[in-house]
Amino acid sequence: MGLKQAIKSIDAFPRAEDHLLQKTQSGAFVSIVGLIIMASLFLHELGYYLTTYTVHQMSVDLKRGETLPIHINMTFPSLPCDVLSVDAIDMSGKHEVDLDTNIWKLRLNNHGHIIGTEYLSDLVEKEHAAHNHDDEKEHHDDLDQKLHALGFDKAAENMIKKVKQALTNGEGCRVYGVLDVQRVAGNFHISVHGLNIYVAQMIFGGVTQVNVSHIIHDLSFGPKYPGIHNPLDGTLRILHDTSGTFKYYIKIVPTEYRYISKEVLPTNQFSVTEYFSPMNEFHRTWPAVYFLYDLSPITVTIKEERRSFLHFITRLCAVLGGTFALTGLLHLMIL
Incomplete structure (x- = not known):
């Protein structure tokens, strides 16, 4: 048997003659x-x-000496921008009051519409045109006399009058921007702690009158990557006839996202638990919204x-x- 016949013998696809095929x-x-x-x-x-x-x-986090970016976008519908401050403290002992790094405040009217903008460090805005109603003028005259009697200077007097008018008008505030903090455990909080205690007392009358109702539009610890879920986004906490302090305990997990193109995006994920502590008129601290964070020693890639x-x-x-x-x-x- 020749080579050609040998090759034909291993054909796994034998073909029948055409006259033997029937198509149906x-x-x-x-x-x-x-x-x-x-x-x-x-x-x-x-x-x-x-x-x-x-x-x-997963692997051990070996990063050192880097900062932690905190992206904030929150609305306080019942507190004017003039009384809100963002404070941060960490375990290294660094304490910053009324942070002004890339943080902005938007003044909102009682319908949630923007009526003014200011950088957080700028505590003085241009005054809006005064409404020269006789009853308002008498009210301001009485307030001026009361403030002078209590020993407040002119700046404090103007501040108190301005905030009281804003509260009467139902103004709110939107705080947004980026905090760059040390990469160690700590907390930041948004409150009226930047006010002198006597000024705060004159404005609100007591701790139970400070309404820290808030809406968290966005809170993240770095850029977003495909599939990330930030558990506090869209959080709504509205208080009615009560006051207190909100505390969010956050566990941050360092994360690296590596795209198919080999580009690396350093960011962070986090989990959170929440606690609310109601207050009464006998409490000595002012209501606030605290975010207490700690970092995991494990990084996720x-x-x-x-x-x-x-x-x-x-x-x-x-x-x-x-x-x-x-x-x-x-x-x-x-x-």
């Missing part, structure tokens, strides 16, 4: 169905191959990866070959 309508129907199924499976496998998936890895081409070919052969065999079996059953 049922065979055509099964063939069309099989082709549709194979085309659908091919497109599905192609999409599966082209999409990326993420792999999570999230990597985007794509399936190998050989994996794609293997799955493709399996589904297409299986479909061809199944349709052949179906055709034999029909016959």
